[in-house]
Amino acid sequence: MLKIIGCSIVFVGSALVGVFLALSKYERVNELRSFIQALNMLETEIRFALCTLPDAFIKIAALIEEKTSEVFSSAALKMQGTRTNAFLAWNNSLEERKALFSINGEDFSILKSLGGSLGEADVENQVKSIRLVVECLKNQEIKAEEERAKSGKLLKSMGVLVGLTLVIILY
Amino acid sequence: MINIDTSTLDVLDKEILPMLPERMCFYFQLLPENLKEQIHEIRLRAGQILSVCMSDGEYSISELISNLSEVNKVSQEDIQEILGVMSQNSLYAFCEEIRGGFITLKGGHRVGIVGKAVCDSNKIQSLKHFSGLNIRISRQIINSADAIIEYIFEKEAFLNTLIVSPPRCGKTTILRDLVRQLSNGIPPMGIRGQTVGVIDERSEIAACYKGVPQNYIGIRTDVLDNCPKVEGIMMLLRTMGPKIIATDEIGSIEDADAIMTALYSGVNVAVTAHGGGLEDILYKPGLRKLIKTRAFNRIIILSGRKGPGTIEAVYEGSNMKRLDIEAKDSFDSQLPDFSRRSIYSRRMTQGRVLV
Numbered sequence: 001m002l003k004i005i006g007c008s009i010v011f012v013g014s015a016l017v018g019v020f021l022a023l024s025k026y027e028r029v030n031e032l033r034s035f036i037q038a039l040n041m042l043e044t045e046i047r048f049a050l051c052t053l054p055d056a057f058i059k060i061a062a063l064i065e066e067k068t069s070e071v072f073s074s075a076a077l078k079m080q081g082t083r084t085n086a087f088l089a090w091n092n093s094l095e096e097r098k099a100l101f102s103i104n105g106e107d108f109s110i111l112k113s114l115g116g117s118l119g120e121a122d123v124e125n126q127v128k129s130i131r132l133v134v135e136c137l138k139n140q141e142i143k144a145e146e147e148r149a150k151s152g153k154l155l156k157s158m159g160v161l162v163g164l165t166l167v168i169i170l171y
Numbered sequence: 172m173i174n175i176d177t178s179t180l181d182v183l184d185k186e187i188l189p190m191l192p193e194r195m196c197f198y199f200q201l202l203p204e205n206l207k208e209q210i211h212e213i214r215l216r217a218g219q220i221l222s223v224c225m226s227d228g229e230y231s232i233s234e235l236i237s238n239l240s241e242v243n244k245v246s247q248e249d250i251q252e253i254l255g256v257m258s259q260n261s262l263y264a265f266c267e268e269i270r271g272g273f274i275t276l277k278g279g280h281r282v283g284i285v286g287k288a289v290c291d292s293n294k295i296q297s298l299k300h301f302s303g304l305n306i307r308i309s310r311q312i313i314n315s316a317d318a319i320i321e322y323i324f325e326k327e328a329f330l331n332t333l334i335v336s337p338p339r340c341g342k343t344t345i346l347r348d349l350v351r352q353l354s355n356g357i358p359p360m361g362i363r364g365q366t367v368g369v370i371d372e373r374s375e376i377a378a379c380y381k382g383v384p385q386n387y388i389g390i391r392t393d394v395l396d397n398c399p400k401v402e403g404i405m406m407l408l409r410t411m412g413p414k415i416i417a418t419d420e421i422g423s424i425e426d427a428d429a430i431m432t433a434l435y436s437g438v439n440v441a442v443t444a445h446g447g448g449l450e451d452i453l454y455k456p457g458l459r460k461l462i463k464t465r466a467f468n469r470i471i472i473l474s475g476r477k478g479p480g481t482i483e484a485v486y487e488g489s490n491m492k493r494l495d496i497e498a499k500d501s502f503d504s505q506l507p508d509f510s511r512r513s514i515y516s517r518r519m520t521q522g523r524v525l526v
Contacts, residue, residue, distance in 0.1 A: 055259075
């Protein structure tokens with residue numbers, strides 16, 4: 001009896017690990033999309049409304065998915081009323097929440113590269129640098145989507161199979 | 172937030188120093204309070220020591236604090252950083268203002284900027300490589316217009332007024348307070364408040380921050396911020412139905428035409444102009460035209476002789492008689508000393524300028 005319970009725990013655990021790994025691939029696509037959406041909004045706010053960065057960040061944070069929105073609201077808070085510059089505010093906000101995201105190191109460094117160009121002296125340059133980051137993120141999104149389609153299913157079935165194998169070996 | 176009669180100390184500590192790097196704030200902590208009170212402007216120049224302007228001139232911080240062992244020079248990075256903080260890391264949002272050479276801070280303080288101008292067909296596109304800042308501490312002085320109020324009403328009716336003074340002698344401060352009083356009404360004189368339209372081309376009168384006036388300019392005042400005067404006057408006339416239009420620093424023929432349009436539309440004006448006296452303003456084509464056509468009922472000349480806002484002369488616009496002294500003095504006998512201004516004097520005596 002105990003053996004059966006043990007085996008089923010191992011099986012279910014392993015299957016769940018597979019599912020979670022697959023989910024994280026799915027999450028990465030979602031997160032990338034959310035950042036792309038946010039940066040597109042930022043571009044609009046800068047180009048047409050000439051919003052200051054903190055104002056634009058707060059507006060965006062109210063409109064997007066929670067995890068991403070926290071990065072924007074925290075960066076806005078950091079910039080308001082302190083001497084923290086945009087680069088530090090953005091990078092620190094990203095760094096603080098790195099663990100919560102499923103996006104990989106490459107995605108992260110693209111997002112961070114935005115920090116260096118925030119607060120440029122003219123609208124055109126500012127918009128250009130945001131677009132560049134959006135383009136890079138879009139490429140990452142395509143890659144992430146492919147990876148999800150390829151390995152998502154694989155990971156799920158791997159989880160189940162590894163679970164089964166362990167059960168067979170242990171039983 | 173509206174700053175009414177706040178002391179320079181408060182303004183400096185709450186609104187200006189948070190924008191500066193800590194080591195610069197440190198200098199201000201060392202300054203005695205009576206000196207801090209007198210600061211009009213803070214000047215930062217790349218490669219130079221920080222300096223401050225008081226009413227009697229500009230002093231470097233090392234002159235003011237004797238026991239300072241070493242004073243660091245302001246670097247270009249400092250200036251870039253300060254501008255970053257002032258613009259909330261969003262210089263792009265201020266590109267229009269930077270093109271005009273200044274940005275306005277919350278609280279209405281104007282920061283003049285110099286650097287390398289980027290030009291395209293003789294027009295400034297923007298500034299880059301910022302190398303100097305001039306932070307002008309703005310302080311609204313409520314009731315500063317009281318001294319001129321007695322001259323500019325005739326039986327409760329406001330008279331078209333031109334205020335003339337050299338820079339930093341209080342013309343904008345007085346105009347701002349005049350706008351406030353006209354807009355709120357002056358109950359002791361039985362004058363009701365009227366709709367006032369302000370065209371604030373340099374964000375100095377109302378000192379708008381994100382469009383909202385930071386100075387107290389009255390309850391019946393509409394402000395067009397950062398708007399060119401000529402278009403602004405037309406816009407206000409068409410849409411806001413002002414009784415009085417107020418604007419700062421007029422001078423060109425276009426300004427004069429716009430003001431004439433306002434006058435012909437039955438609107439009164441309260442305007443200011445840069446100048447040391449009557450002869451200076453007559454040298455400006457727009458003002459000469461306005462004065463010749465007797466557009467103004469009152470011309471008030473200010474100076475900084477006994478502190479900012481000293482009234483030097485008040486003229487009746489139609490016959491150029493002085494009102495502030497005995498009426499026997501006509502305009503002719505009051506013509507300023509032309510000997511030190513040879514160019515003007517020649518033009519004036521040729522009769523081309525005389526009103």
